[in-house]
Amino acid sequence: MEKFTVYSGTTVPLMNDNIDTDQIIPKNFLKQVDKAGFGKHLFDEWRHLEDGSSNPEFILNAPERQQATILISGENFGSGSSREHAAWALQDYGFKVIIAGSYSDIFYMNALKNGLLPIRLNQEIRTILSQLTAQQSITIDLPKQEIHTQEASYPFQIDATWKEKLVNGLDDISITMQYEDEIQAYEKNHPAYK
Template sequence: MEAFTQHTGTTVPLMNDNIDTDQIIPKSFLKRIEKTGFGEFLFDEWRYLPDRTPNPEFILNEPQYQGATILISGDNFGSGSSREHAAWALDDYGFRAVIAGSFSDIFYMNATKNGLLPIVLPLAARQKLAALPAAQTITIDLPKQQVLADGEAYSFDIDGTWKHKLVNGLDDIAITLAYEKEIGEYESREKLYK
């Protein structure tokens, strides 16, 4: 997993409340088992017209938002099913963080396990961020737990365990491998008793 310390990027505002995982990545695209290749289907039913051409009225298709890496959204982001593919699709598209009013617990966990930083900010802060010009960058400083934009700093909370994992780029496998020596010693001892 890629470490997340500081990230500077542009934003795209999708201020809808209650964006669920089926809107993030429709179930018809959940046939892959690898974590890649889902970005092209992110917000599929909103991004594309029935003939699969880009919907010119959807914000991610607007030229000024191409390459945005920080999504600004409403309340209750990632509700619905527990599909981890939603975090994979956001990451594969190029997002490094989602700033919302709240997240479903399962989506929040899936995001952090995959290196996608979920940030909770109040509506007033999100409205200010959403109103920034498309080309203006903001910086997320995870060690300081701040979003820095337009001369202002917005503080956010994050559990210390998740912060440690993200800052150090540690997923569950990497954490297990940190104990590889001890695991090997344990396995050697167990062989002696068999």
């Protein structure tokens, strides 16, 4: 997993509440076995018209928002099924951070395990951030747990264990590999069973 320390990017507001995993990545696109390639289907039913062309009314299709890497959203983001594909699709599209009022517990954990930073903020701050133009970037400082705009800074909370994992780029496998010498010593001294 990539380290996440300080990140700057532009935002795109999608202020709907209750965006579920089927809206994030519809079930008919879950046939892949690799994490890559899901981004092209992110919010598919909203991004595309019935004929497959881009929906000009959907904000992610606005030319000035297509490079945004920070999604600002409403309450209960990622509800619905437990599919990890939702976090994969958001990341594959290019998002690094999701800022919402609240999250489904399963989506929140899937995001963190994949290095996608989910931040919880209240409605007032999300409204301020949602009004930024496509040219205005914000900075997420994870070690300090702060979001910086040109005008203000906003604190956010995150579990200390997950913060440490993200800042150091540690997933479950890399944490296990920190004990590689001890594991090998144990296996060397443990009798093999036949």
